[in-house]
Amino acid sequence: MKRLQWAALSAVEREQALTRPVQEVALKTRDIVADLLRQVREGGDQALSEITQRLDRTRMDSFKVDDDEFAAAEAAIDSDLREAMTQAAERIRAFHAAGMIVDYTVQTAPGVSCERMMRPIGRVGLYVPAGSAPLPSTALMLGVPSQLAGCSQVVLCTPPRQDGSADPAVLVAARMCGIEQVFKLGGAQAIAAMAHGTASVPKCDKLFGPGNSYVTEAKQQVAQSGVAAIDMPAGPSEVLVIADAGANPAFVAADLLSQAEHGPDSQVLLLSDSAAMIEQVQADIERQLPLLPRAEIAHQSLQQSRLIEVDTLEDAFAISNRYAPEHLILALRQPRDWLARVQAAGSVFLGDYTPEALGDYCSGTNHVLPTNGAARAYSGVSVGSFQNAISVQAASAHGIAGIGGGAVVMAQAEGLHAHANAVALRLQAVSI
């Protein structure tokens, strides 16, 4: 872990201190993914079989999870886990339902009504990764809002296990969200299948979910070529903690470690106005780290971490807004008083008893969030991510008589005379 004193850094050093671990997509990755997309586009299910056998070392005739496999999953899953997922789904549902984007109407002039009419996106595809372990929580985070939005076709892809089966917890989570179309496909080939559609996998209009660098690159490529929309660009997970002198160093250390265990390219940052707190956290990290099963991953990730001493907490918030972290933990005595200063972040966790892990699983917020500074211009997944807004306008004869003249003037100024004419014809009809 690198310890830094912000006030002592030059502009260049500050820039370096906030630079994420390099993750330029290698040209090789780009080409491999482009080739996989092409293979699936041209070869359909046959290509999916060949790629899955080669990359996942699993021979599969059919990718679709059938009723028997769903039933076996329901029987296999531990009751504690089912209960935890059921309650998490309920809280996710409660929070997301309240944030649905709704219809509204404004009378913008006499006889002129303008409206926003919401519609679910028709065909959506969800990707649930299973890198080191399957992530049923991600199935809930994507499945619940897709169900609330009312999408008519929801497809979920998740990588097959070596024996060709899907993780039972992921299947149970999918069912909790009413998802019946689950395919055992992973990686860029899963994204290709949902974007282009094959004989067995339905084509989707928008794709959601986190994934490794191949999945991310595949999502970017299908979005770029206009084949399917995507939720957001994704990158390695990250957390920034702002802690004051009164924070609990063991808690802070545990939060930093829980981010660090995600992967060797995860980044964790601690900002504090207390040198003593930074030292205590560092000591606690060293105490807790060896006890973790994923200590090796966390150890690697900590190489890129930064413990930064700031002069004031105001400075800490300025740094955080510049970095725009995916997760922002405010381990402060009066955390809510500082909230107005937060300008860019994915999700914020207030106080000592709101660890990031709570939001990752079951507070009710979404854990599919913008990384890599994307929080400056992207939001996390919400029901709105699964909805389209269609604008509607209705003018009566009286309405166009009132506002049509302005449209004619503006159309003429822009040299668009057919536009002016379309309005003028109505104005003539109305004035007769």
Place this chain on the structure above:
Amino acid sequence: MKRLQWAALSAVEREQALTRPVQEVALKTRDIVADLLRQVREGGDQALSEITQRLDRTRMDSFKVDDDEFAAAEAAIDSDLREAMTQAAERIRAFHAAGMIVDYTVQTAPGVSCERMMRPIGRVGLYVPAGSAPLPSTALMLGVPSQLAGCSQVVLCTPPRQDGSADPAVLVAARMCGIEQVFKLGGAQAIAAMAHGTASVPKCDKLFGPGNSYVTEAKQQVAQSGVAAIDMPAGPSEVLVIADAGANPAFVAADLLSQAEHGPDSQVLLLSDSAAMIEQVQADIERQLPLLPRAEIAHQSLQQSRLIEVDTLEDAFAISNRYAPEHLILALRQPRDWLARVQAAGSVFLGDYTPEALGDYCSGTNHVLPTNGAARAYSGVSVGSFQNAISVQAASAHGIAGIGGGAVVMAQAEGLHAHANAVALRLQAVSI
């Protein structure tokens, strides 16, 4: 114009009937744009000067519009146009203000609060094209919502005229929205300047606005590389009209022509269950077309248009949802009764007295809309396009005691033991 009878078409012919004019981005365009982006990224303002001299044939020392030019624009603009723009801006403001995404809070469990906290995107860049003529209306469509959202830095780029000045109406429109930072830059180089920032042009986090194929490709490239977010992929403009036997053929013809005059690659579609109506519209198009200053452009565009006879209006709506038009005009007797059938479209115009041109300028809705079928998964520009949602959660000791156990179970199931530990440490502290 191609006349078709839907019921008589094979599946392949139907597919062809709804295919947009081919607009695969030529590899050459892709390379030219990539090169322009690189030049501006590396060469900054100097590169911008060189490119502008070469492509816009204008020699400029400074791109920024100064106070004198703003003042001259205010003096130069016609009072009718100013009045039309002022009223349009008011209606756009009224409609968009009502659609702002707002904060909310849900208590998802005792002692657990989950919140959505809205923030304006900090730095936004607006592109206002001036292909055949400058488009002050687009400055209002982008400027008004950026101002409502409260973005702290709003930059607007619009191509310079041959004499190095900016269009006065665009400058006045920018001022109406409180925008002071206007740069006379066009094309891919303007997108590059706003995405990367130069000594004179501030870096932006999200870019908005329509443009030609170079602008569109540049936006896609900066979005793909993660340099800046964009509003949506853009393509040539298009309209689909559904008309019944009672429609006014002269109105329908005028609406089709007002779309066709946009550019030779625009597409217009008419669907009707009345063969007589289709014939009358066709005759009216032939009557109105020669009278238009942009008759040649409209004539070219009409080559790709389709007049399709359907058996029933239900069929027409099924076709429209499959096509997902940017603009959808319902020239029907009871248009509102059909609205529930609209699943995918950018903006809908109801009845005989709501021509598309009204929404293009001054009904109050936005005219920056998804094209090329993107309406299946994208919405038009709104205030929400300029806002970020940040989720916030706060659990008390009591709160985590209630829900923390579930997080531990789920984290363990996913093999993320540091996550489990971060929660377990708090649970221990709470139970003491």
